[in-house]
Amino acid sequence: MTAPTPTARSVAHLRAQGWTVGVVEQRIPNTNITRDLYGFIDLLAIRGDETLAVQVTSGSNMAARVRKITEHANLAAVRAAGWRIHVHGWRKNSAGAWTLREVDLT
Numbered sequence: 001m002t003a004p005t006p007t008a009r010s011v012a013h014l015r016a017q018g019w020t021v022g023v024v025e026q027r028i029p030n031t032n033i034t035r036d037l038y039g040f041i042d043l044l045a046i047r048g049d050e051t052l053a054v055q056v057t058s059g060s061n062m063a064a065r066v067r068k069i070t071e072h073a074n075l076a077a078v079r080a081a082g083w084r085i086h087v088h089g090w091r092k093n094s095a096g097a098w099t100l101r102e103v104d105l106t
Contacts, residue, residue, distance in 0.1 A: 019045035059091030
């Protein structure tokens with residue numbers, strides 16, 4: 001059995017919190033390339049009048065993803081739309097359980 005991907009773990013986490021979640025990252029056919037919505041969004045979630053944009057990564061890549069977003073030309077437009085922006089970093093703890101670290105870039 002294959003372990004869930006970080007994206008699948010984030011989808012499950014958000015759904016458990018009452019979010020309706022869509023995966024907006026696209027795989028480009030016949031390549032190993034993925035394209036994020038607006039250059040940095042893997043998941044888009046809605047709950048009531050809230051919209052949450054999420055970049056998902058491994059725990060070891062959190063700093064690089066935060067930097068990618070804070071330097072991205074589309075960040076101001078996403079913030080102006082009133083969307084919250086989070087980075088989800090997943091890593092296994094010493095007991096072997098997956099743990100989530102969230103960074104709010106709103």
